[in-house]
């Protein structure tokens with residue numbers, strides 16, 4: 003099992019300041035999130051059966067902590083599947099958390115029944131990515147925007163409702179309101195629809211708005227206008243935002259702080275200027291390097307080794323990013339499947355006859371996928387384990403740049419197999435570095451000394 007950094011060497015002394023997801027000391031945070039977890043159980047489902055277990059779970063959000071001040075905009079940034087939407091929904095109680103704490107204005111929402119959440123809902127609203135899907139095509143704009151007022155029984159007369167709706171439409175720039183009240187969504191442009199969706203959220207005068215990719219489906223030309231509208235609402239209504247995006251360019255424009263997410267965890271969080279000027283986590287660096295040039299369309303980091311985000315049902319041990327990380331080293335969480343990946347990378351470059359010969363020595367690659375620090379590689383029965391060991395030694399010496407080998411402590415023949423002993427996996431905790439907080443062992447002074455000299459941060 004991976005250990006927490008505090009358990010390493012039995013020492014609890016941290017010379018880096020342990021991160022307190024800080025808000026200025028004089029101000030209680032509006033939103034206080036601690037060790038939040040949202041695991042989706044796949045009991046008896048196809049995935050559980052595939053992994054040979056009775057039950058499996060997707061760790062969509064896995065130990066997230068941060069504070070948010072009133073009026074602040076926090077960006078949640080990461081690739082698809084990193085848990086942004088699940089985190090956003092959990093903050094509003096739309097998806098139940100399986101552990102941890104979320105306090106909104108001092109009130110705990112984790113574990114609250116739907117009935118006790120309902121009165122809070124009006125304070126906490128969400129704007130979704132697709133304005134076309136968010137509006138009922140058969141409902142005119144007045145009815146759509148009035149809907150939450152009705153649900154929460156906020157107005158007491160049709161007249162009051164009409165006035166609130168008209169005011170909300172004015173607020174979002176759908177003016178004059180009379181022009182829009184009786185329109186069906188189909189008669190509105192994409193930008194106007196998203197304004198109507200924002201009006202429907204704003205009509206309740208919420209305090210927190212979780213905006214999930216609110217501009218990603220809009221034309222480039224209207225994106226900046228909608229972000230400007232959200233900025234105006236923040237200034238005028240004192241709204242607090244969680245802005246979910248895979249697009250760092252809009253996060254840079256709109257957010258005060260940014261949290262970079264990877265496989266359910268925050269790997270780096272800090273002021274937007276700091277993150278953009280001094281990205282520290284190797285994943286943040288890769289994301290920034292992938293910001294497309296104007297006109298280029300991509301949302302996948304281009305220069306990451308082994309490009310795919312691993313499955314959240316079985317996240318990698320230690321730092322989840324280690325299999326893709328260009329600076330991973332010994333304590334990052336190496337496992338049997340990383341050896342299989344290293345062999346596959348090598349084999350992709352070999353001539354067919356060399357590939358066949360090496361493949362024959364190793365046998366079933368899937369058998370390497372064993373949990374824990376000890377990989378027992380049993381060669382096919384006609385192969386001597388000494389030959390397999392010699393091959394693994396050759397693979398290592400041919401590719402010293404392959405990060406996996408930094409995690410190998412020893413290889414030996416034992417009882418007909420080759421036993422590969424790996425370094426202990428350590429879960430990275432968020433530690434302060436400069437103006438941000440980073441979950442990367444390169445920034446943990448107790449572990450960084452184990453990294454190759456060229457990778458160390460100081």
Ligand SMILES: Nc1ncnc2c1ncn2[C@@H]1O[C@H](COP(=O)(O)OP(=O)(O)OP(=O)(O)O)[C@@H](O)[C@H]1O
Nearest residue numbers: 042060062080081082083084085086087088089314
């Ligand atoms: N209801 C659910 N049941 C099971 N797994 C889920 C559920 N909702 C999300 N997941 C899984 O949780 C993980 C995180 O998903 P989530 O949608 O939160 O990520 P995301 O970063 O918002 O991705 P995207 O940018 O594609 O929306 C993914 O592996 C996803 O498949």
